[in-house]
Amino acid sequence: RLYYVDMGAIPAYGFHIHGTIFDTIVSGIWANEPIKTQTWEVGPGNAAIFEATWKDAGRYLFHLHGVPEEKGTMSYFDVQDAPSNAIDGVDVAKTKSIYMWDWQKQVADGLQKPDSNAQITKTSTSPTGHQQHSFFTSEEIDDSKIVETTLCEVEEGSAVKSSNRSYYPKITQINSGDTITWTNKDISVHTVTSSNDLFDSGMLMPGDTFEQTFEDVGLYEYYCTLHPWMTGTVKSI
Incomplete structure (x- = not known):
């Protein structure tokens, strides 16, 4: 039995236990x-009681869907064969906190690859101050879409695929020997990871920065291991 309370500090997120149908009060x-x-969503200031039983012993992952999940809000129930005199909540279901970011990266590195045919977005600002997004595929990239800068960013909202936001600029041109600095301006964790393992920022928390120097001439593609639809390119000349 779990007593779940949203103290009001976070929005409503869905509570989910893997491989489990549970009773929600x-x-x-x-x-x-x-x-x-x-899965059951609990809003700020609300609560719920969850009751679950498991036929088989094992570890059953539980977490909140959405942003908390990306920031490592996960754990698991270590369900063991309990003796007949076991105390509910003490002996039957034991929990253990685990560090999820390294685990997520390991899974992402093994399963997720950048999509060379994915749409790339470029953000520009109109005279009225509104951000505008245009789309083009990797086959359509041309010099008119390249931005010369050493300052890049992870756009706010990039963790949501439908937002069409990602790295900005998507295509960055520099001189060989220059150093690019990426700043995570989103509220979610991201990475700047080379498609061919030349560099990797690790987990970038909101506001974190990452620097990479490009000594050689060439094209360098990169992506986010947590959100693989996010891709970018560095053109070193």
């Missing part, structure tokens, strides 16, 4: 009939 009010759920 809405708002933590015992008068409410339990509902069979896989």
Whole structure:
């Protein structure tokens, strides 16, 4: 049995236990009939009671969907074969906190690869101050879409695929020997990772920066291991 309370410091996110159908008692009010759920969203200031039983022993991951998940809000229930006199909540379900970022990167490195056919976005600002996005594929890249700068950023909202935001500029031109600085201006964790393992920023928290010097002439493609639709290119001349 889990007593879950959103103290009001975060928006509503879905609570999910992998491989488990659990009973949810809405708002933590015992008068409410339990509902069979896989995921349940609890809003600020609200609560819920979750009850689960497992047929088989093992580790069952649980987490909040969305931004908290990307920041490592995960753990697991270590379900063990319990003796007949086990105390519920003490012996039956034991939890252990685990560091998820390295695990996520390991999974991403093994399973996710940059998509060479993905659409690339370029953001510009109109005279009225509104941001505008244009699209082109890697086959259509030309010099008119290149921005000469050594300052790049992860755009705010990049963690949401439908936002069409990513790295800016998407195509950066520099002179060989220059150093580029990326700044994470999003509220989510991101990476700046070379497609051919030449460089890797590691996990960039909001506001963090990463620098990389490009000594040789060439094209360098990179992406975010946590959000592989985010891609960028450095052109060193």
